[in-house]
Amino acid sequence: MAMQDLLARADRIFMKNVGRLDLVFVKGKGARLWDADGKEYIDFLTGVSVTSLGHTHPAVTRVLQEQAEKIVHVSNYFYLEEQIAAAERLADLVGLDRVFWSNSGAEANEAAIKLARKYGAAKGKYGFVSALKSFHGRTLGALSLTGQPKYQDSFRPLPEGFTYAPLNDLAAWERAIGPETCALVVEPVQGEGGVYPATTEFLAGLRELCDRHGLLLIFDEVQTGFGRTGKFFAWQHTGIKPDILTTAKTLGAGIPIGAMLAKEDVAAAFTPGDHSTTIGGGGMAYAAALAVMDVLERENLPQRAWELGEKILATFREWGRNMPVIKEARGLGLMLALDLTVPAKPVMLECLRRGLIVNAVTETALRLLPPLNIAEEDLAAGLAILKDVLSTAGQAG
Ligand SMILES: Cc1ncc(COP(=O)(O)O)c(C=O)c1O
Incomplete structure (x- = not known):
């Protein structure tokens, strides 16, 4: 049709x-x-870091076909073999002890909010500090963590106990902590906020604040997980480890699944009946997740993301010398943004018209999240379109 x-x-x-x-x-x-x-397009967005192995990767397609014929769902009263195997593998990669499977990033964050509150309850702690311009999802709890009034204002009153401070401003976070605070929550690289990496000093400072005040440190790695930033998980760039980590997106390669992981003593706060969901990924999603983790490891894709990201950032900075339309190039690995001196949306639409998918993540910033295994020629073809569109945008601007 x-x-x-x-x-x-x-x-x-x-x-x-x-x-x-x-x-x-x-x-x-x-x-x-x-x-x-x-019409054919080059995809530099990957469904917002979901199809990070590219569309219809044969290793994922094969396990989905096999799993569909084997077993798909048994309810949360029982286990599936793939569910256990994928959780063991994920916990090993993340470096935390226990796993809860959800169906999305927002649900992983809901689970993290409940776990942190249950953990803090004995000391009367229920509050969260998260970053201004953060994004943690659209369900009411995750929306309350999201420090952006434009997403929240139509849905007030939101649940109590959520305060915000600017990313990388440690003193403001310290001021925001109250006697009721149970956890600090941060994206190691803010995605929807415009691709802003947290600094190592800031993350180290949050860890220190948490240790000093007896708070939990929660990293939302829904967008930064699975090699996107050049390490399997972004926390591995700094070695500053959270107590709870949430992830989703690339994990299922487009099959809905998310995960919340925690250290043993924190996870122990949950007892039967505290939290659950009927499907929580499901057989197809666990099979996809196992295949995704296999391919990422086998093909060393986090390292490739790092190398390509550095190359692309250098290319953007080189362009910037002759193209005043480029204000700033930033990012980590293959999570990249180009901030412009002109509105980003018309540039995005012109790219689309020319067959390149990018995303206007803020009023002035284009976001690029290409596949981690993108072929050199696809990358070059996409960048050529982008360069051409930007030089025209520069003239118009
Ligand atoms: C950092 C972060 N957390 C949470 C979410 C929400 O995930 P989902 O859309 O799977 O609910 C997103 C989605 O963009 C995200 O980028």
Whole structure:
């Protein structure tokens, strides 16, 4: 069916809660996508760091086919073999002891909020400090952690006990801690806020504050996890380890799954009946997660993300010398942003028209999250489009 007809049907059937673009995709392979009218795109967004192995990776497709014929769901009264294997593997990679499986990043954060509150309850602690411009999800608890009034204002009153301080401003976080605070929550690199890495000194300072005040340190690695920033998990860049870590996105390669992990003594706060969900990933998702972790390890993709990221940042800085439209290039690994002197959305739309998918993450910043295993020629082709569009945008601006 032609794209125009599909879009007309979408317009009639969906609630208007998401600001989508007028595109329907029908096929994906590696870093390439095809829309319903047959136009081809290079994907530098990977569904916001979900298809980080590229679309329809054969290792993931194969295990999904096998798992669909074997077993998919038994309820949370029982276990699946793949559920146990994927949890062991993940705990090993993250460096924490125990795992809770959720269906999304927001749900992983909901679980983290409940675990931290249960852990703090004996001392009357229930409050959280998180970062301004952070993003932790759209459910009410995760939304309360999200330090952005534009997402929160229509849904007040929100749950109590959430305060905010600017990223990398340690003194402000110290001031925000009260007697009721149970945990500090941070994304090691702010994603939706515009791709802003937390500094090592800041993260070390948060760890020290937590140790001094008896608080939990929670890292939201929903977007930064699974090699995106050049290490399996972003905390491994600094060695500053959280007590609780949440993740999702790349984990399932597009099959819904998230996870909340914690240290043994923190995890012990949960007792049967405290928290659960009917599916929590499920057989297909655990199989996908095992395949994703296999491919990332086998192909050493975190290291590749690091090397490509450094190369791309150097390229952007080189462009910046002749293109005044580029204000700043920043990021970690293959989690990158280009801040512009002109609005980012028209640049994003022109890239799309030319067959390149990028994302206007703020008013002035383009975000790039290409596949970690992107072929050199796809990367070069995408960057060529971006450079061309930016030079025109620079002239218009
Ligand atoms: C850091 C972070 N946390 C949480 C979420 C929410 O994850 P989900 O959309 O899977 O609920 C996101 C989504 O973008 C995110 O970037």
